Amino acid sequence: MKxxxxxxxxxxxxxxxxxxxxxxKEVEKNVLVNTKWQTEDVSANALLGGVNIQVIEFxxxxxxxxxxxxxxxxxxxxxxxxxxxxxxxxxxxxxxxxKDREWNLEFVNADELQRTPTALTFNTxxxx
Numbered sequence: 244m245k246x247x248x249x250x251x252x253x254x255x256x257x258x259x260x261x262x263x264x265x266x267x268k269e270v271e272k273n274v275l276v277n278t279k280w281q282t283e284d285v286s287a288n289a290l291l292g293g294v295n296i297q298v299i300e301f302x303x304x305x306x307x308x309x310x311x312x313x314x315x316x317x318x319x320x321x322x323x324x325x326x327x328x329x330x331x332x333x334x335x336x337x338x339x340x341x342k343d344r345e346w347n348l349e350f351v352n353a354d355e356l357q358r359t360p361t362a363l364t365f366n367t368x369x370x371x
Contacts, residue, residue, distance in 0.1 A: 275301040275328065280356055280368035284311060297365055301326070307335060332359075 280299045287295035296312045308323040322344075324337025331350040338344065348356040348368065356368040 273304065275326075275333070276304055277301065279371040281371055282365050282368045284365070287311065287313075297321070298371070299368060309337075 278301050280301075281296050284295035284297045287297075291313060293314045295318070296315075298310050298312060299307055300310065301307045305325050305327070306323065307326050309321045311318045311321055322337045322339050324335055326333055326335045328334075333348040333350075333356070334345065335348065336343070336345045347359045349359050351357050351367075354370040358366050358368075
């Protein structure tokens with residue numbers, strides 16, 4: 244009887260552990276869908292005046308767009324593209340001025356993304 248209970252408990256432990264991996268990865272990927280992240284556009288502040296904000300909007304599980312707002316009003320769509328998520332890293336691909344471009348973001352925490360490698364501006368995005 245003790246052997247049967249021991250074997251049964253081992254089976255339950257291993258069966259419950261095997262389901263965690265894929266579920267967690269799927270949740271991480273879907274966290275971005277329909278979210279917006281912003282950063283102050285310091286270079287546009289200097290050139291255009293006012294307060295300029297760059298906003299990344301993750302539209303679907305694979306597409307995003309980046310817009311600029313000036314003094315809280317929509318100013319322009321900068322570009323649209325596709326992205327992939329792996330672990331805490333987000334790879335973004337798009338075309339800008341006729342050229343293929345790519346950059347990466349990484350989760351710092353649930354409300355903050357960090358551009359990697361860092362750029363002159365647009366380094367830290369906070370969730371709206």
